[in-house]
Amino acid sequence: MRLWSNLATASSLVSLAAGYVVQKDSTCTLYPESLKHNGEAIDDAPSIHKAFEDCGQNGRVVFSNHTFNINSVMNTTNLNNCDVSLQGELLFSDDISYWLSHSYSVVFQNQSTAWLFGGNNITFRGEGGWYNGNGQAWYTENQNGSNQPGRPISITFINSQNVLVDGLTIIQPQFWATFVSYSKNVSITNLFVNATSNDQWGTVNTDGYDSWNSDNLLVENAVITNQDDCIAAKGNTTNLHVKNVTCYGNYGMSIGSVGQYPTMPDYVQNVTFEDVRCINCQEGALIKTWQGVSDNGSSNGDSGGGGSGLVKNITYRNFELTNVALPIQISQCIYSEDGQSCNTSKMAIEDITWSNIKGTSRYNIATSIYCSDVHPCPGLKFEDIELQSLNSTLGLPMYGTDIQDEVYQCTNIIGEDDSGIPCNRAAPDNYGQTVSTNVKDD
Numbered sequence: 001m002r003l004w005s006n007l008a009t010a011s012s013l014v015s016l017a018a019g020y021v022v023q024k025d026s027t028c029t030l031y032p033e034s035l036k037h038n039g040e041a042i043d044d045a046p047s048i049h050k051a052f053e054d055c056g057q058n059g060r061v062v063f064s065n066h067t068f069n070i071n072s073v074m075n076t077t078n079l080n081n082c083d084v085s086l087q088g089e090l091l092f093s094d095d096i097s098y099w100l101s102h103s104y105s106v107v108f109q110n111q112s113t114a115w116l117f118g119g120n121n122i123t124f125r126g127e128g129g130w131y132n133g134n135g136q137a138w139y140t141e142n143q144n145g146s147n148q149p150g151r152p153i154s155i156t157f158i159n160s161q162n163v164l165v166d167g168l169t170i171i172q173p174q175f176w177a178t179f180v181s182y183s184k185n186v187s188i189t190n191l192f193v194n195a196t197s198n199d200q201w202g203t204v205n206t207d208g209y210d211s212w213n214s215d216n217l218l219v220e221n222a223v224i225t226n227q228d229d230c231i232a233a234k235g236n237t238t239n240l241h242v243k244n245v246t247c248y249g250n251y252g253m254s255i256g257s258v259g260q261y262p263t264m265p266d267y268v269q270n271v272t273f274e275d276v277r278c279i280n281c282q283e284g285a286l287i288k289t290w291q292g293v294s295d296n297g298s299s300n301g302d303s304g305g306g307g308s309g310l311v312k313n314i315t316y317r318n319f320e321l322t323n324v325a326l327p328i329q330i331s332q333c334i335y336s337e338d339g340q341s342c343n344t345s346k347m348a349i350e351d352i353t354w355s356n357i358k359g360t361s362r363y364n365i366a367t368s369i370y371c372s373d374v375h376p377c378p379g380l381k382f383e384d385i386e387l388q389s390l391n392s393t394l395g396l397p398m399y400g401t402d403i404q405d406e407v408y409q410c411t412n413i414i415g416e417d418d419s420g421i422p423c424n425r426a427a428p429d430n431y432g433q434t435v436s437t438n439v440k441d442d
């Protein structure tokens with residue numbers, strides 16, 4: 001009752017509203033059901049659907065400054081000329097068994113999502129509000145497992161054109177935080193993602209941003225804390241511009257993984273990552289492809305290989321790295337680190353530039369650039385690369401090795417002498433995404 005009377009002073013109209021959407025002209029303002037039900041966490045997804053039905057065409061949807069309980073999946077797609085303002089909290093339920101069996105498929109890697117969002121000419125602005133995925137329940141339940149079927153992507157922008165998402169904050173995402181799929185001209189600016197676990201389990205697979213089958217994309221001004229890719233351009237991402245991003249503890253700026261499916265070639269072209277900071281990351285600037293032989297496993301998105309395609313014209317510019325384990329990597333066998341099939345990858349990689357990459361590596365490793373025998377890489381270029389191990393900047397030796405200087409590991413680079421890459425070792429054929437020791441042998 002107390003909550004109700006607070007609200008009544010805010011707006012007496014609300015008590016008359018059906019489904020708890022108040023419509024005035026073409027603006028639908030949402031209030032949570034909990035206000036009418038003594039704070040009970042009643043599902044607000046039905047009212048949200050109603051608001052988008054009533055105001056999703058040539059209108060405006062406002063989530064007022066309250067906590068909304070999202071207990072069921074949302075599909076707010078086919079919007080047209082719509083502006084969305086998020087002023088309250090979207091609190092997703094932690095009913096894991098519900099989400100496992102109801103999340104919407106996004107097709108790619110058999111993954112799924114809690115919210116499908118999209119349409120044409122849309123703005124979505126976080127205006128004081130945020131998305132709370134209640135991810136701790138997932139981190140704890142998943143126990144460091146990978147790609148659990150049904151574990152939902154927080155929000156998927158799908159079949160969309162001309163979309164601006166500004167000021168979106170996602171805390172404790174359930175899985176990947178944002179995914180852009182089958183879309184064109186989608187800009188995400190001032191994005192904040194924080195997945196942090198409070199128990200012994202990590203926040204595995206909480207990518208900040210992934211794109212797939214999409215063109216003409218922007219990510220600008222983002223701060224992302226998580227335990228997987230900070231930003232990843234997956235298959236058929238073209239003309240992606242990423243600018244001014246700070247990554248904490250994650251896997252940095254990534255192309256891939258690509259080459260997973262023999263029947264679906266991946267083309268990734270014209271991607272620029274610039275003005276990036278990576279702090280305590282596992283990786284900084286990387287390209288990861290599957291091996292050329294399909295492993296025929298059956299687990300959710302974690303098996304595959306044998307896909308072909310092209311990764312071309314990728315630029316990593318102005319990176320400041322702090323204590324990054326593997327600053328620069330190309331791997332053509334990212335998930336088969338057994339040294340058996342690295343040389344088989346069918347993905348071609350060409351015209352990749354790393355420019356003005358500075359800072360500290362965790363180990364004595366600056367690069368591992370491993371191109372396959374099938375597709376040695378032409379057009380790789382280093383400009384102004386200054387990497388030093390963290391220990392050497394502190395006057396401390398690298399432990400358990402005679403190699404105190406940075407190693408630049410390279411295999412199968414075409415035109416190595418013109419590349420500017422100071423290769424001084426062969427790249428190993430058994431690096432995955434995580435390295436945990438210095439290079440030891442000379």
Ligand SMILES: *[C@@H]1O[C@H](CO)[C@@H](O)[C@H](O)[C@H]1NC(C)=O
Pocket residue numbers: 075076077078104105116
């Ligand atoms: C989502 O809603 C749209 C209609 O707006 C419909 O065409 C589509 O099939 C729905 N998607 C799913 C996965 O239910």
Ligand SMILES: *[C@@H]1O[C@H](CO)[C@@H](O)[C@H](O)[C@H]1NC(C)=O
Pocket residue numbers: 058059080081082083121122
């Ligand atoms: C885009 O939508 C806004 C309202 O959300 C409208 O004012 C504008 O005219 C639309 N633009 C186009 C090109 O339809």
Ligand SMILES: *[C@@H]1O[C@H](CO)[C@@H](O)[C@H](O)[C@H]1NC(C)=O
Pocket residue numbers: 065087127128129
């Ligand atoms: C939302 O309400 C809280 C207090 O209930 C207030 O501190 C905050 O400033 C409000 N946010 C906006 C965007 O009005």
Ligand SMILES: *[C@@H]1O[C@H](CO)[C@@H](O)[C@H](O)[C@H]1NC(C)=O
Pocket residue numbers: 161162163164185187
């Ligand atoms: C891209 O989308 C933005 C809205 O975010 C719009 O202002 C712009 O006109 C669109 N560009 C094109 C080429 O349609």
Ligand SMILES: *[C@@H]1O[C@H](CO)[C@@H](O)[C@H](O)[C@H]1NC(C)=O
Pocket residue numbers: 194195196223225248
């Ligand atoms: C992310 O959340 C954790 C836990 O609440 C907090 O310690 C950390 O400072 C947050 N990171 C950022 C960048 O705000």
Ligand SMILES: *[C@@H]1O[C@H](CO)[C@@H](O)[C@H](O)[C@H]1NC(C)=O
Pocket residue numbers: 143144200201202203
């Ligand atoms: C789970 O992963 C986290 C983060 O990588 C790690 O710190 C932790 O030791 C792992 N937990 C267990 C029990 O293996």
Ligand SMILES: *[C@@H]1O[C@H](CO)[C@@H](O)[C@H](O)[C@H]1NC(C)=O
Pocket residue numbers: 190191220221222223244245
């Ligand atoms: C970079 O992004 C951060 C975080 O969103 C923002 O605070 C800062 O103003 C941005 N810097 C520039 C130069 O736009």
Ligand SMILES: *[C@@H]1O[C@H](CO)[C@@H](O)[C@H](O)[C@H]1NC(C)=O
Pocket residue numbers: 213235236263264265266267
């Ligand atoms: C990428 O696009 C090509 C067509 O250009 C298509 O054949 C292929 O299946 C697409 N790949 C994926 C992963 O969707």
Ligand SMILES: *[C@@H]1O[C@H](CO)[C@@H](O)[C@H](O)[C@H]1NC(C)=O
Pocket residue numbers: 238239269270
């Ligand atoms: C890459 O960018 C160039 C120059 O803007 C453009 O001509 C080309 O079509 C783009 N490639 C793709 C695949 O979009």
Ligand SMILES: *[C@@H]1O[C@H](CO)[C@@H](O)[C@H](O)[C@H]1NC(C)=O
Pocket residue numbers: 239240269270271272313315
């Ligand atoms: C490479 O991609 C960048 C955008 O990332 C674009 O500006 C440039 O024109 C492209 N170059 C070629 C040769 O396509």
Ligand SMILES: *[C@@H]1O[C@H](CO)[C@@H](O)[C@H](O)[C@H]1NC(C)=O
Pocket residue numbers: 100110112149150298299300301
């Ligand atoms: C694909 O996901 C569904 C549920 O989303 C799950 O039942 C099925 O086992 C998954 N398939 C694989 C190969 O993991």
Ligand SMILES: *[C@@H]1O[C@H](CO)[C@@H](O)[C@H](O)[C@H]1NC(C)=O
Pocket residue numbers: 362363364391396397398399400438
């Ligand atoms: C850096 O120096 C510290 C202190 O001697 C040592 O414990 C640590 O193992 C060194 N780090 C590496 C990567 O060698």
